[in-house]
Amino acid sequence: MASAAAPARSSLVLRALLLLAAAVAGALSDPTPLQDFCVVDPQAAELACKPQSAVVDDDFFSRAIASAASTANPFGVNSTRATVATFPGLNTLGVSITRVDLAPGGLNPPHSHPRASELVMVLRGEVMVGFTSGANRLYSKVVRENELFIVPRGLQHFQLNTGAGDAVFVAMFDSQSPGVVTPTFAMFATKPAMPMEVLTKTFLMGEDEVSAMKSKFAGF
Numbered sequence: 138m139a140s141a142a143a144p145a146r147s148s149l150v151l152r153a154l155l156l157l158a159a160a161v162a163g164a165l166s167d168p169t170p171l172q173d174f175c176v177v178d179p180q181a182a183e184l185a186c187k188p189q190s191a192v193v194d195d196d197f198f199s200r201a202i203a204s205a206a207s208t209a210n211p212f213g214v215n216s217t218r219a220t221v222a223t224f225p226g227l228n229t230l231g232v233s234i235t236r237v238d239l240a241p242g243g244l245n246p247p248h249s250h251p252r253a254s255e256l257v258m259v260l261r262g263e264v265m266v267g268f269t270s271g272a273n274r275l276y277s278k279v280v281r282e283n284e285l286f287i288v289p290r291g292l293q294h295f296q297l298n299t300g301a302g303d304a305v306f307v308a309m310f311d312s313q314s315p316g317v318v319t320p321t322f323a324m325f326a327t328k329p330a331m332p333m334e335v336l337t338k339t340f341l342m343g344e345d346e347v348s349a350m351k352s353k354f355a356g357f
Contacts (some may be wrong), residue, residue: 213243262304
């Protein structure tokens with residue numbers, strides 16, 4: 138009986154591991170659509186689909202990122218996102234796009250997208266794109282017009298304008314809602330505030346130094 142029970146337990150464990158792997162894989166990307174499209178109904182309280190009879194050509198068209206945005210801020214950057222809110226046809230398709238304008242010397246500060254990889258294509262200027270791996274290895278490249286750079290899902294990355302003039306790039310995501318986490322804001326601009334003891338011990342700073350750092354991000 139013992140010898141027969143062991144293979145049975147091994148089989149159950151294997152099945153459990155396979156189910157877990159499938160669940161994790163499914164959680165790392167948007168779910169597969171069950172219909173041709175699901176255009177968001179702007180009148181609905183939640184993300185409900187329009188009746189197909191009410192779907193029109195313009196639901197699949199957007200000018201959300203057609204115009205440059207102001208970069209008059211401390212970082213010299215502005216991100217314009219084409220989301221489901223402005224582009225209803227994106228819903229359930231597992232893609233989204235952002236236009237980023239950078240002033241000379243402008244920086245899109247280190248951040249990550251927990252639900253998507255990011256494909257960067259530079260439209261104008263020169264942009265250094267870099268990301269860090271789990272081993273703290275920096276991978277970076279100066280990307281020029283019509284060139285591409287890929288940032289793997291969830292890794293910290295940045296974009297820095299290294300050219301003489303303005304720069305523009307688009308970031309394409311394999312999720313309609315990639316999410317964004319910016320460490321400086323996540324540490325110094327949270328609501329409620331991050332405990333002072335956590336910050337002083339994390340950055341090996343005194344309270345006065347941490348308070349000075351927090352004051353720089355108070356408006357974000």
